[in-house]
Amino acid sequence: MKIEKLVKELSEILAEITASEDVINSLTQKVHPDYKASAKNLIRYLILRSYDLRKYHNSLSDLGVSSLRSGEGYVYSDLSNVIRNLNLIKGTPFELYSDVESIGYTESRKLLKKHSYRLFSKTKKEKFTEIMVTLPDEAAENRSLLKKMVKAGMQIARINLGKGDPDLWKKMVKLIREVSDETGKRIKIYMDLAGPKIRTSPIEIIDSNGEKKNAIAIKKGDHIILAKSNGRELDPVDKQEELPYKTVKIGVTLEELIDDAKIGDAVYFDDGTIQAKVIAKQTDDLELVIHESYKSKIGSLKGINVPNTRLSLPALTEKDKQNLAFVCANADIVGYSFVRTGSDVKKLYQELDKYEAQELGVVFKIETRDAFENLPDIILEGMRRNKIGIMIARGDLAVEVGFERISEVQNQILWICEAAHIPVIWATQVLENLAKKGIPTRAEISDAALSVKAECVMLNKGPKIILAIKVLKNILKRMQKHSFKKKNELRPLHVAQGYIRKTFSESEAKVMPH
Structure with missing residues (x-):
C-alpha cells in the first residue's frame, strides 16, 4: 500500500x-x-x-x-x-x-504492573508471574504438604467454595495463615464462589452383581431423559429392548435448565466429552439424543454446558450470598463464577458493599459465551473498584465456544485485558497430566510456556502437585526472559553466541556484542 x-x-x-x-x-x-x-x-x-x-x-x-x-x-x-x-x-x-x-508504551506497562501488584498484593521484588494452586481437602490438616507447596512456589492458595463446607474452609484458612507466618512468605487466599454450576444429579444404581455404581453406560445414539428431580430418586434406566438405542434418565441440579432449553439446543456433559441435542421437551424433562461420546459412561455430579441456551439463572446464587460473609472475613481475592453481564457485576458489588469489603480483590471468571461477548461491559463495570482481574476459565469456555475456537478466544481475552491494563489468570488443565501422573505431555509444556502472557497461572490439585509447581515456576522464569504479552524480549541467545564464537575469528569476535 x-x-x-x-x-x-x-x-x-x-x-x-x-x-x-x-x-x-x-x-x-x-x-x-x-x-x-x-x-x-x-x-x-x-x-x-x-x-x-x-x-x-x-x-x-x-x-x-x-x-x-x-x-x-x-x-x-x-x-x-x-x-x-x-x-x-x-x-x-x-x-x-x-x-x-x-x-505511551512505558506508562502502559507501569499501569499493568501497578494493577497486578495491587490485586495480588505483590512487592516490587516479586517480578515473576504468580502461581495459584487449588488446595486439596488434605491441605486443611496436612501442614507438611502446605509447606512444600509454598516452598515449591505457590503464592496464592485457591479454595473452591463449590466443594467442601465452612468447617473445611476454616481449617484451610487457619493452616495457610500459620504456614505463611512460619515460612515468612505472604500466601494470598483466593476463594471461588460456586455460582450456578449445572451438574448431573447424584446417580446410584445396583448392577447385576449387586454392586452400587454412580455412573451409567452410554453410547452414541442413546437417548437421555434430563429431568427435574425435585429431590426424588429417578429410575436411571428404562429398558426398551425393541429399540436400537436405550434411554437413560438423569436428574439435573438446577432445574431452570429444563424450563429454558429449546428443541435443537446443544447439551454437553463432562467438559464436552458427551455431546447431545434436545429433541423433545416436556414440563418436567428434556429428551436428548447423544450425537458424540468420547466416554462410555455418564457419572454423578458431572458438569453440564448449554452454549446455545439463554438461562434465567442469577450469576450470584443465594448460597453465594451466604458465603460472602466468610469470604470477606477471610479471603484476599474472590472469584466470581459464571458472571455473564455488567449487570451481574453490579449485583456482586452491591452485596460486597454490605460488608464494606473495599480491599477485597475481585476476579471475574470468563467461562461462558455470554461472558466473552460481554467482556468490555464486565470490565468497565468492574473498574468501579480498583482491585480487579480476569480469569480465563478455559474448561467451560472451550465447551461453550467450541474447542476449535478456544485458542482464538483466549488470545482475544488477553488482548482486551492488556488494553485495559488488567491482570489475567490463565486457568484450567495447566500441566494437568504432570500434576496427576508425574509425567507431562509435550502439549501441556507448550501450553504452560504460553501462560507467561498472563499475570497469574492456576494449577489444579493432584498427587504430583509439588513437582508441577516446581516445573511451572521454572518454565515461567525462563519464558519471562523472552517475552512480555505479545512482544518478544530479545535477550542474548546462547545458540547465537556459540555460533559467533565458533564461526568468526578471535579478532572479529571481539567486536561482536556479548
Missing part, C-alpha cells in the same frame, strides 16, 4: 477515535480514578479493532514503523506515532491533537 493511502486511512481511524472522546469520557465517568486512563484506552482499542487492520501490517513493517500489531496498552499514542512517522518519511508536518490525554 502506498504511503499516501496509509496516511489517509489511518488518519481517518484516528479522527474517529478523537471524535469519540466525549462518549469515552461519559462511559468512563464512574470508573475508579486508578483505572480512568485504562478504561479510556480500552474503548479506544475497541474502536481500533472494529477495523480490519491486516491490510496495513506489512506495508508499515516495510517502512520500519510500528505495524499496529501489538499496541493494545497504548492505542492513541501508537496510532498517532505511526501517522507522525509516515508524515516524516513523506516530509510533511503532523500535529497531534493536544487535548486528548493518552499514554
Whole structure:
C-alpha cells in the first residue's frame, strides 16, 4: 500500500477515535480514578479493532514503523506515532491533537504492573508471574504438604467454595495463615464462589452383581431423559429392548435448565466429552439424543454446558450470598463464577458493599459465551473498584465456544485485558497430566510456556502437585526472559553466541556484542 493511502486511512481511524472522546469520557465517568486512563484506552482499542487492520501490517513493517500489531496498552499514542512517522518519511508536518490525554508504551506497562501488584498484593521484588494452586481437602490438616507447596512456589492458595463446607474452609484458612507466618512468605487466599454450576444429579444404581455404581453406560445414539428431580430418586434406566438405542434418565441440579432449553439446543456433559441435542421437551424433562461420546459412561455430579441456551439463572446464587460473609472475613481475592453481564457485576458489588469489603480483590471468571461477548461491559463495570482481574476459565469456555475456537478466544481475552491494563489468570488443565501422573505431555509444556502472557497461572490439585509447581515456576522464569504479552524480549541467545564464537575469528569476535 502506498504511503499516501496509509496516511489517509489511518488518519481517518484516528479522527474517529478523537471524535469519540466525549462518549469515552461519559462511559468512563464512574470508573475508579486508578483505572480512568485504562478504561479510556480500552474503548479506544475497541474502536481500533472494529477495523480490519491486516491490510496495513506489512506495508508499515516495510517502512520500519510500528505495524499496529501489538499496541493494545497504548492505542492513541501508537496510532498517532505511526501517522507522525509516515508524515516524516513523506516530509510533511503532523500535529497531534493536544487535548486528548493518552499514554505511551512505558506508562502502559507501569499501569499493568501497578494493577497486578495491587490485586495480588505483590512487592516490587516479586517480578515473576504468580502461581495459584487449588488446595486439596488434605491441605486443611496436612501442614507438611502446605509447606512444600509454598516452598515449591505457590503464592496464592485457591479454595473452591463449590466443594467442601465452612468447617473445611476454616481449617484451610487457619493452616495457610500459620504456614505463611512460619515460612515468612505472604500466601494470598483466593476463594471461588460456586455460582450456578449445572451438574448431573447424584446417580446410584445396583448392577447385576449387586454392586452400587454412580455412573451409567452410554453410547452414541442413546437417548437421555434430563429431568427435574425435585429431590426424588429417578429410575436411571428404562429398558426398551425393541429399540436400537436405550434411554437413560438423569436428574439435573438446577432445574431452570429444563424450563429454558429449546428443541435443537446443544447439551454437553463432562467438559464436552458427551455431546447431545434436545429433541423433545416436556414440563418436567428434556429428551436428548447423544450425537458424540468420547466416554462410555455418564457419572454423578458431572458438569453440564448449554452454549446455545439463554438461562434465567442469577450469576450470584443465594448460597453465594451466604458465603460472602466468610469470604470477606477471610479471603484476599474472590472469584466470581459464571458472571455473564455488567449487570451481574453490579449485583456482586452491591452485596460486597454490605460488608464494606473495599480491599477485597475481585476476579471475574470468563467461562461462558455470554461472558466473552460481554467482556468490555464486565470490565468497565468492574473498574468501579480498583482491585480487579480476569480469569480465563478455559474448561467451560472451550465447551461453550467450541474447542476449535478456544485458542482464538483466549488470545482475544488477553488482548482486551492488556488494553485495559488488567491482570489475567490463565486457568484450567495447566500441566494437568504432570500434576496427576508425574509425567507431562509435550502439549501441556507448550501450553504452560504460553501462560507467561498472563499475570497469574492456576494449577489444579493432584498427587504430583509439588513437582508441577516446581516445573511451572521454572518454565515461567525462563519464558519471562523472552517475552512480555505479545512482544518478544530479545535477550542474548546462547545458540547465537556459540555460533559467533565458533564461526568468526578471535579478532572479529571481539567486536561482536556479548
